[in-house]
Amino acid sequence: MIVFRYTKTDGAEYISHLDMLRHLNKIIRRAGINANYSKGFNPHMSIFMSAPIAVGVKSLSEYCLVDCEAEEHLFIQKFNEHTFNGVVCLNAFSVNKKVNVQGAINRAIYSLSGISPFDVNQVLNAEKFEITDKKGNKKDVRHKIFNLFFEGDLLIAELGFGNDTLRPDYLTNELVSRYGGCNVGIVKTNMLVDEVTFDDYVKQFKN
Amino acid sequence: MKTLNEILPTVEKPSRYTGGEWGESKLMPAKFNYCICFPDVYEVGMSNLGIKIVAESVKSVSNTCVDRCFAPWPDFGCALKENNIPLYSLGLKWDLSKFDMLGFSLQYEMSYTALLYMLDLANIPLKSIDRGEEYPIIQAGGPCVCNPEPMADFVDIFTIGDGEEVMAELARLKLKCKSKREFLNQASELDGVYVPALMQVEYTNDGKISSFSGKEKVKKALVKDLDKAIFPHHFSVANTEAVFDRGIIEVMRGCYRGCRFCQAGFLYRPVRKRSVQTLTKQACSILNHGGYNELSLNSLSTGDYPQLGELLDSINGALPDIKMSLPSLRVDSFESHYAKFARQSSITFAPEAGTQRLRNVINKDITEEEILRGAENAFKLGYSSIKLYFMMGLPTETDEDLAGIGNIVRKIKGIYGRIPSRAKALRVSVSVSTFIPKPFTPFQYERQISAEEVEHKIEVLKKELFMKGVSISWNDFGLSQMEAVLARGDRRLGAVIQKAYERGCYFDGWQQYFKHDEWLNALKECGLSAEDYTREFSEEEILPWDFIDIFVDKKFLIKERHRALNEEVSGGCLSGCKGCGMQKVFKCDIK
Numbered sequence: 001m002i003v004f005r006y007t008k009t010d011g012a013e014y015i016s017h018l019d020m021l022r023h024l025n026k027i028i029r030r031a032g033i034n035a036n037y038s039k040g041f042n043p044h045m046s047i048f049m050s051a052p053i054a055v056g057v058k059s060l061s062e063y064c065l066v067d068c069e070a071e072e073h074l075f076i077q078k079f080n081e082h083t084f085n086g087v088v089c090l091n092a093f094s095v096n097k098k099v100n101v102q103g104a105i106n107r108a109i110y111s112l113s114g115i116s117p118f119d120v121n122q123v124l125n126a127e128k129f130e131i132t133d134k135k136g137n138k139k140d141v142r143h144k145i146f147n148l149f150f151e152g153d154l155l156i157a158e159l160g161f162g163n164d165t166l167r168p169d170y171l172t173n174e175l176v177s178r179y180g181g182c183n184v185g186i187v188k189t190n191m192l193v194d195e196v197t198f199d200d201y202v203k204q205f206k207n
Numbered sequence: 208m209k210t211l212n213e214i215l216p217t218v219e220k221p222s223r224y225t226g227g228e229w230g231e232s233k234l235m236p237a238k239f240n241y242c243i244c245f246p247d248v249y250e251v252g253m254s255n256l257g258i259k260i261v262a263e264s265v266k267s268v269s270n271t272c273v274d275r276c277f278a279p280w281p282d283f284g285c286a287l288k289e290n291n292i293p294l295y296s297l298g299l300k301w302d303l304s305k306f307d308m309l310g311f312s313l314q315y316e317m318s319y320t321a322l323l324y325m326l327d328l329a330n331i332p333l334k335s336i337d338r339g340e341e342y343p344i345i346q347a348g349g350p351c352v353c354n355p356e357p358m359a360d361f362v363d364i365f366t367i368g369d370g371e372e373v374m375a376e377l378a379r380l381k382l383k384c385k386s387k388r389e390f391l392n393q394a395s396e397l398d399g400v401y402v403p404a405l406m407q408v409e410y411t412n413d414g415k416i417s418s419f420s421g422k423e424k425v426k427k428a429l430v431k432d433l434d435k436a437i438f439p440h441h442f443s444v445a446n447t448e449a450v451f452d453r454g455i456i457e458v459m460r461g462c463y464r465g466c467r468f469c470q471a472g473f474l475y476r477p478v479r480k481r482s483v484q485t486l487t488k489q490a491c492s493i494l495n496h497g498g499y500n501e502l503s504l505n506s507l508s509t510g511d512y513p514q515l516g517e518l519l520d521s522i523n524g525a526l527p528d529i530k531m532s533l534p535s536l537r538v539d540s541f542e543s544h545y546a547k548f549a550r551q552s553s554i555t556f557a558p559e560a561g562t563q564r565l566r567n568v569i570n571k572d573i574t575e576e577e578i579l580r581g582a583e584n585a586f587k588l589g590y591s592s593i594k595l596y597f598m599m600g601l602p603t604e605t606d607e608d609l610a611g612i613g614n615i616v617r618k619i620k621g622i623y624g625r626i627p628s629r630a631k632a633l634r635v636s637v638s639v640s641t642f643i644p645k646p647f648t649p650f651q652y653e654r655q656i657s658a659e660e661v662e663h664k665i666e667v668l669k670k671e672l673f674m675k676g677v678s679i680s681w682n683d684f685g686l687s688q689m690e691a692v693l694a695r696g697d698r699r700l701g702a703v704i705q706k707a708y709e710r711g712c713y714f715d716g717w718q719q720y721f722k723h724d725e726w727l728n729a730l731k732e733c734g735l736s737a738e739d740y741t742r743e744f745s746e747e748e749i750l751p752w753d754f755i756d757i758f759v760d761k762k763f764l765i766k767e768r769h770r771a772l773n774e775e776v777s778g779g780c781l782s783g784c785k786g787c788g789m790q791k792v793f794k795c796d797i798k
Contacts, residue, residue, distance in 0.1 A: 014221040019447050026444055026498030056216030085227035
């Protein structure tokens with residue numbers, strides 16, 4: 001089995017999660033990678049993606065597990081020869097068990113641009129931090145914010161992901177409304193299992 | 208004012224508007240820049256084979272660049288307008304007004320207003336007369352332009368018939384010509400080209416056509432050798448799921464049958480086929496390049512392809528893991544050999560009429576036994592769901608014919624009951640559409656039924672089909688009525704289409720956006736009514752599309768109409784040449 005990390009940038013960030021699943025299927029088929037299929041009436045490729053991100057959020061760190069036998073470097077090469085704009089395989093790990101790419105990941109790191117500078121301790125030291133969701137409801141999400149710091153003009157945010165997720169666009173909107181600026185762009189740069197990057201987490205299952 | 212990047216995350220399916228698909232090469236502007244515009248949403252347009260063929264044809268000429276644009280969904284269209292962003296192409300990201308020529312594909316009458324919508328979003332004047340040399344040439348093709356007159360005010364040049372060769376010729380001509388005027392004058396000499404500005408139509412006091420002046424007859428463009436005709440080697444893979452997310456090959460063009468209601472059956476005559484070898488090669492190239500796992504074998508009646516078994520075996524040998532779909536299988540051509548490749552649970556048959564008498568009228572030469580045998584074969588293969596397509600409002604139809612639909616369904620249910628190994632309960636979906644008398648068919652003279660008649664017929668059908676496991680659906684009468692008006696319309700409808708667009712009608716093919724009342728008001732404002740076009744036409748009057756020559760004689764259509772009214776079956780080409788007129792220009796290969 002192969003776990004691979006890929007990007008969603010250059011326009012591909014507008015592709016929805018389900019469409020992305022179809023694209024990964026097609027990329028793997030046209031790359032000639034022999035994936036295994038389910039055995040039902042309508043066989044499906046055994047492929048598992050990490051949890052969805054909001055449409056429009058760029059990512060340098062999406063993960064997918066595909067049930068196939070392939071050498072890591074060949075997988076990356078074939079994948080990248082048959083992929084399209086913005087979807088690039090960065091890394092691949094041949095693993096000995098079905099890694100739960102959806103369930104294991106519980107944090108993500110984002111870089112948010114366009115937010116006016118502010119003292120991050122105002123958020124980190126507060127007991128509550130309320131945001132407004134799509135339906136207009138106020139929610140306390142302080143427990144989903146693990147870290148915030150500025151790196152030049154970029155605000156780096158480590159947020160809850162997966163089962164207890166905090167959408168970075170909601171956080172950005174709230175920060176913009178409090179401290180000014182505008183949402184220029186959001187990029188997911190990494191995904192974590194607690195404090196360990198997912199790349200390092202997967203390495204323990206390597207063949 | 209918002210930028211495009213700010214708008215995209217706020218609209219539905221933004222990947223419709225970003226381009227960059229797998230299979231789309233990076234475009235470079237050339238001497239002749241052509242943009243294919245599809246007047247429907249991205250997912251529908253990306254599934255269309257016609258525009259892929261046209262793109263391939265223009266690309267085959269050097270110094271050309273072919274781009275694409277699809278009608279934006281209303282949410283994105285409104286955002287573009289509010290923020291003053293002109294509609295742009297997906298490859299070069301150019302404003303549409305920058306191109307030399309925009310080519311619209313008119314697949315469906317109800318997409319006419321979407322052409323206006325796209326021009327409007329691109330800040331291009333709607334009417335040809337208001338567009339000077341600085342604006343692109345507006346070209347239109349596709350099956351609907353067999354009657355181009357309703358769109359004559361908006362389109363500079365129509366291409367009628369097969370697009371493969373004529374589009375390349377137009378590209379070559381455009382590269383040579385210095386002005387729009389010179390190009391249109393010279394293009395009008397080509398077969399398959401109609402320039403409305405060079406033809407005038409005179410009307411009598413009662414609104415009928417008295418004469419045409421200009422080019423005597425516009426002959427449709429005809430590709431004689433389909434096997435050698437240009438065809439795309441690969442398809443680009445749509446960013447968001449296309450309605451047909453699969454590879455498509457065109458097995459045949461034209462149909463041997465001669466169903467009297469079917470416009471495509473007459474328009475696409477004569478029957479031309481591709482060889483098994485060519486088709487297998489095309490299938491492999493398209494599927495391997497795109498990564499599709501499904502292939503559709505398209506034609507008007509794939510079951511009539513003489514080497515179908517050989518073709519299926521050949522494709523299955525080359526591409527063993529793929530799923531094949533065979534649309535347009537006729538009841539009598541459905542055999543277990545074909546069905547095993549489909550791997551589906553639902554089968555669709557189109558008996559079209561409920562009784563043998565009415566099937567004779569429409570020249571659908573299949574019997575009830577054949578329908579039932581087809582269903583039985585499907586059930587034995589494990590199919591547990593069947594869809595049946597019928598029409599209502601066909602010429603000479605009575606309540607007895609509608610009751611016949613109920614009889615067929617009851618018998619099909621009976622057959623399923625006798626199948627020994629049934630995994631599920633049978634589901635029968637009956638879909639009934641209102642008959643639309645279309646140009647270039649023997650029924651082109653017939654009237655369309657009224658709203659009251661439709662209401663009565665639906666009541667009869669509801670009573671007849673009140674059975675367990677049977678569902679019935681029908682299409683909106685208003686939509687069928689407007690489709691009939693636009694299909695049978697003349698040049699006076701240009702003003703109506705523009706008024707309807709100004710009243711907010713676009714994306715009319717999408718039920719939620721169709722505004723019947725606004726269309727009726729637009730007709731009324733122009734001093735017209737729907738009945739002017741849905742009435743019975745007399746065989747003596749000049750029809751709006753009479754100046755177009757699709758090589759099927761008008762006399763033949765009239766003869767067929769009389770045979771229909773006498774309940775006589777003519778059969779199709781396979782039972783002997785019926786002398787439709789095609790043989791004058793093409794040697795039909797009937798095997």
